[in-house]
Amino acid sequence: MATPAPTLEPFHVMPTVVDGRPRLVIRVGITGHRKLPHADFEKLDKALGEILDVIGDKVRTIHADPSARALYSEQVPILLFISPLAEGADRIAAKVANQRGWRLACPLPFRQAAYENDFPETVSEFRDLLAHAVQDRAVVELDGVYDQEEERRNEGYLEVGHFVMRHSDLLIAIWDGALAAGVGGTGDIVQSALNFDVPVVHVAASAPHGIALLDHDSRAQPIKQGEGAPLIAKKVNEILCPDLEPEADQTARRYFTAENLTATDAGRNHYDKGPFVASPRLPFWGARDVFRSLLSLAKKPKPPSEPMPAPAPQMPINCDFLFDHFQRADCLASAYSDIHRSLFILIYLLGASALIAGFASLAFHDHWYVSISFVFFEFVFLCCVVALYGIDRIWKWRERWLDYRLLAEMLREADLLAMIGRSLTNRAIYDHESDLAPRAKWVSKAFRAIVRAAGIAGGSYDKAYLETAKIFAAEGRLTDQIRYHDKNGDRTRSVNNRLRLASAVTFGITIVAVSLELFWPSTWGPMLALVAGALTAFAYGTFGIRNQAEFEIVGRRSERMETRLRRHRSRLREMSGDGLTSVSLGRELVRASEAMRHDVADWIGIFETKEAEAN
Numbered sequence: 001m002a003t004p005a006p007t008l009e010p011f012h013v014m015p016t017v018v019d020g021r022p023r024l025v026i027r028v029g030i031t032g033h034r035k036l037p038h039a040d041f042e043k044l045d046k047a048l049g050e051i052l053d054v055i056g057d058k059v060r061t062i063h064a065d066p067s068a069r070a071l072y073s074e075q076v077p078i079l080l081f082i083s084p085l086a087e088g089a090d091r092i093a094a095k096v097a098n099q100r101g102w103r104l105a106c107p108l109p110f111r112q113a114a115y116e117n118d119f120p121e122t123v124s125e126f127r128d129l130l131a132h133a134v135q136d137r138a139v140v141e142l143d144g145v146y147d148q149e150e151e152r153r154n155e156g157y158l159e160v161g162h163f164v165m166r167h168s169d170l171l172i173a174i175w176d177g178a179l180a181a182g183v184g185g186t187g188d189i190v191q192s193a194l195n196f197d198v199p200v201v202h203v204a205a206s207a208p209h210g211i212a213l214l215d216h217d218s219r220a221q222p223i224k225q226g227e228g229a230p231l232i233a234k235k236v237n238e239i240l241c242p243d244l245e246p247e248a249d250q251t252a253r254r255y256f257t258a259e260n261l262t263a264t265d266a267g268r269n270h271y272d273k274g275p276f277v278a279s280p281r282l283p284f285w286g287a288r289d290v291f292r293s294l295l296s297l298a299k300k301p302k303p304p305s306e307p308m309p310a311p312a313p314q315m316p317i318n319c320d321f322l323f324d325h326f327q328r329a330d331c332l333a334s335a336y337s338d339i340h341r342s343l344f345i346l347i348y349l350l351g352a353s354a355l356i357a358g359f360a361s362l363a364f365h366d367h368w369y370v371s372i373s374f375v376f377f378e379f380v381f382l383c384c385v386v387a388l389y390g391i392d393r394i395w396k397w398r399e400r401w402l403d404y405r406l407l408a409e410m411l412r413e414a415d416l417l418a419m420i421g422r423s424l425t426n427r428a429i430y431d432h433e434s435d436l437a438p439r440a441k442w443v444s445k446a447f448r449a450i451v452r453a454a455g456i457a458g459g460s461y462d463k464a465y466l467e468t469a470k471i472f473a474a475e476g477r478l479t480d481q482i483r484y485h486d487k488n489g490d491r492t493r494s495v496n497n498r499l500r501l502a503s504a505v506t507f508g509i510t511i512v513a514v515s516l517e518l519f520w521p522s523t524w525g526p527m528l529a530l531v532a533g534a535l536t537a538f539a540y541g542t543f544g545i546r547n548q549a550e551f552e553i554v555g556r557r558s559e560r561m562e563t564r565l566r567r568h569r570s571r572l573r574e575m576s577g578d579g580l581t582s583v584s585l586g587r588e589l590v591r592a593s594e595a596m597r598h599d600v601a602d603w604i605g606i607f608e609t610k611e612a613e614a615n
Contacts, residue, residue, distance in 0.1 A: 020328055021256040022453030024063050024077035026240060027105075028055060028097075029164040031189040032089020032174030033205055040207035041092070044174070047209045048096045051172065051201055054229045055079070056100065058236040070244065070252045070442075071449045080105055080138075080455065082167055084160045085126050087119045089174035089186075089205075094129050105138035105456040106130055107163045107421070109156035112139075114146035118153075133458075137317065140421060141460040143582050159583060161189035166423050167456060169239050171198050173214075176205040190214070197426035199235055244442050251396075251403065252442040255332070309480040315419050315472070316457035322415040325450050329408035336401035343388050343397070345545055350388070352541030354381035359533030399439060402604050407443045409600040411450065413593035416477050418457050419469050420586045428594075461582045470580065473589055474572040481596060482565050489558035496551035503542045510535040550606060561599050568592035 036044075056079050062068050063077045081097035082105045083090045094104060106129075108115050116123050133139045142163065144156020165171055171193045179187045193200050199215035211228050213235065244252060357378035364370040392398060410424065417423055429444050459465060509531075546552070571588050 019073065019257055020325065021069075021071060021073040022325075022450045023075045024059065024068065024072040024240065024449075025080060025452040025455070026055065026059050026077075026236065027080045027082060027167055027169045027452060028052070028102075029082040029168030029171045030090055030093040030174070031161055031164060031171060031186050031193075032093070032203075033176065033186055034086055034088035034090075036088055036092075036174070036205055038206035040209065043207055044092065044203070044209050045096055047203055047211065048093050048172070049100070050228065051203070051211070051232060052079075052081075052097055052100055052102065054232045055170070055236055056102075058233040059240065062237065062240050067249075068241070070249050071256070071446060078103060078453075082107070082164050082456070084108060084157075084164065085129055086157075087122060091122075091125070091129065093172060093174065098129060098132060103136055103138070104129065104133040105136070105140075105167070105458075106133040107140040107142060107160050107167075107456070109142055109144040109153075109160035110146040111141050111460065111462075117146070136455075137458040138456045139458050140456060141462075142421070143461045143463075143466065158188060161186075162192060163421055165189055165193045165196070165198055166421070166425070168193075168198055169452065170235065171200045172203060173200050174203045174205055177202075195427070197430060199239075201232060244445065245438050247439050248442040251400070251439065252446055255329075255404070255407075255442075255446065305486055306479050306483045307475075309476045309483070316459055318454040318457045319415055319418050321454045322411055322418055322450065326408055326411035326415055329404045329411055333401055333404035333408050336397050336404060340392060340397040340401050343392050347385050347388050348541045348544040350381045350385045351544070352537040354378045354385070355537035355540065356534045357381060359537070363533075398607075402607060403440050403443050405600065406440070406604055407447060409597055410443070410447045412477075413597050414447070414451055414454075416473060416593050417586070417589055418454065419472070420466075420582060420589055421457065421461070422586045422590055423451060428597075463580070466580050466582060466585055470572055470575055470585055473585075473592075474569045478565050478569045478572070478592060482562055482569070485558040485562040485565070489555045489562065492551040492555035492558065496546060496555060499542045499546045499551070503539050503546075506535045506539040506542070510539070553606060554603070557599065557603060561595070564595050565592065568595065 059077050059079060063072065079097075079100075079102040081094060081102040083094040083097075085091050085094055085106050085108075098104060112130075116126065119126060130139065140163070142156065142160055144159055145152045146156065147153070171190075173186060173190050173193075175186045175190060179185075190200055190202070194214060197215070199213070202212040202214050204210045204212075213231055215235070354377075357374045361371045361374035361378065364374065414424060424447075429448065568588065568591060572585075572592075575584060575588070
């Protein structure tokens with residue numbers, strides 16, 4: 001192999017407590033024909049160069065815009081070109097990108113030694129280009145089967161084409177426009193890109209190499225002379241620019257710049273992966289203990305039915321990068337969840353106390369100084385309710401909790417999929433965006449920015465690597481989630497049952513007190529009225545807490561999710577031998593991660609409605 005180019009600055013920069021904004025990165029992939037008999041290579045190089053120059057110039061313009069600071073750090077942006085370096089279109093485009101200073105990432109359909117058998121006369125050129133990806137640890141050797149059977153080889157080319165498509169923000173296709181003649185053809189990859197909402201810049205395979213823009217809005221939009229640059233620049237702007245509402249923009253800035261974070265060991269994850277540890281520093285910080293104290297009412301939990309998750313193996317650096325960002329979002333989501341729910345528990349308790357004070361003022365109406373004292377306390381309690389509710393609305397703790405939780409779960413999925421060369425599709429992200437409130441639109445933008453900055457997980461997808469990834473996914477990530485849902489389901493059901501019992505007992509005592517009041521209205525009437533009113537207020541408080549926390553619904557959802565995850569884990573454990581491939585493993589991990597993400601999205605939908613109920 002040729003001598004690698006000089007070492008570049010690190011691609012990945014781990015988030016810190018001070019600033020978690022990712023680097024501005026755009027990923028451009030290439031697909032195209034290996035043979036281009038009708039091409040004018042000078043004009044083709046010029047067309048590709050103009051496309052890449054427009055993209056690069058637009059990226060630098062976006063980076064210089066102060067509004068981009070909501071999502072991106074001040075670091076020099078990265079232009080990443082993804083190419084399998086096959087003869088023909090792949091290599092032509094890679095050379096044009098390399099000449100312009102773009103970084104290269106190279107997924108290979110087979111092990112390098114086998115792949116080189118397909119172009120024995122140009123191996124030296126291939127290795128020279130590959131060296132630029134080697135220094136960035138961005139070479140991926142997929143586990144395609146290389147043998148004399150052309151169809152088996154084409155399946156490897158199809159998978160590497162899908163790999164390029166999955167990791168591209170924009171795909172360049174040097175294509176004759178015809179349907180694929182066989183498995184793995186350029187037409188297949190272009191169609192897959194359009195199905196998954198990856199925009200495609202179509203460069204005609206024949207001279208004079210006209211350009212068309214293909215995306216989910218327009219399947220075929222030829223670019224007229226002189227219009228190419230503005231249209232491509234506009235598409236890059238759509239991909240990279242935040243385009244956020246003012247409130248969402250501020251939320252994104254607050255999240256990334258970590259104005260509420262302080263370094264502490266409290267945020268250390270149980271995988272002991274990555275350097276980032278943090279927990280929020282919030283006003284009313286002690287109030288979060290109210291919700292935790294309520295959960296402590298649960299019966300002593302049974303011993304977990306699952307072992308501790310497997311220790312994290314050594315994974316590609318971009319997986320660590322994604323995990324660190326997940327940890328940041330998860331830490332913030334947990335903290336804001338505790339404080340928001342704690343405040344609402346306090347609100348219900350104060351509301352019940354106000355009712356009790358009101359009943360007491362009526363019970364002691366013959367003693368005006370006692371009665372007026374209870375009225376004063378009722379007023380104070382009601383003022384506290386209004387103040388706490390207003391504080392939660394002003395600081396938007398509920399909104400931050402829900403936004404950060406969705407971001408955390410999307411990043412958990414990205415971390416799980418990255419180690420096998422998978423990612424959330426644009427279609428999946430668009431589906432989430434359509435369900436998000438306007439203030440939460442920043443979540444998908446931030447997620448995309450983080451994933452782009454993670455880059456490509458380099459490595460060889462041999463049997464040893466696939467087995468390690470399988471074990472970590474099944475015995476690590478999925479087991480961790482199964483343990484969580486097992487514990488969460490038991491705890492929430494236990495708390496819910498105890499609160500329900502307290503409500504039932506209180507209601508029964510209230511009935512007795514009202515009955516006694518009917519028989520002794522003169523002697524015990526005022527005191528019995530006070531008891532009946534106080535118990536009614538207590539019942540209201542317990543019901544409100546149960547309703548706000550949705551203990552019963554959360555417990556049932558955890559039970560169902562645990563069952564689903566056990567099923568996915570069983571499927572992973574059964575994979576072995578020839579049945580364990582990057583395609584089969586990736587397919588099952590996508591299914592498992594989608595189940596977790598959709599469960600969280602549905603759960604967030606439940607708590608989104610709580611705002612209307614609270615009002």
